[in-house]
Amino acid sequence: MSEQIAVRLPDQLAQRLDELVRSGRFDSKADAVRAAINDLVEAERRRVIGDRIAEGYRRLPQSDEEVVAAEAAAARSIAEEPW
Numbered sequence: 551m552s553e554q555i556a557v558r559l560p561d562q563l564a565q566r567l568d569e570l571v572r573s574g575r576f577d578s579k580a581d582a583v584r585a586a587i588n589d590l591v592e593a594e595r596r597r598v599i600g601d602r603i604a605e606g607y608r609r610l611p612q613s614d615e616e617v618v619a620a621e622a623a624a625a626r627s628i629a630e631e632p633w
């Protein structure tokens with residue numbers, strides 16, 4: 551199922567949207583708007599996750615020993631890469 555919504559855009563933004571469709575970047579204005587909303591929703595999802603991770607570290611910071619162990623593991627991983 552889908553929901554139809556009405557959106558008013560300033561003329562300049564509507565013209566830029568038209569340009570995206572004319573250039574072939576999107577098949578239609580609706581496709582462009584859907585892509586933009588999808589990107590916005592995904593960015594917000596990632597922001598919320600980042601905020602939760604940061605809050606977790608504020609509540610329970612890493613110890614010095616954990617930082618040293620993580621740095622050593624990262625160094626080993628890099629050294630093992632077949633660059």
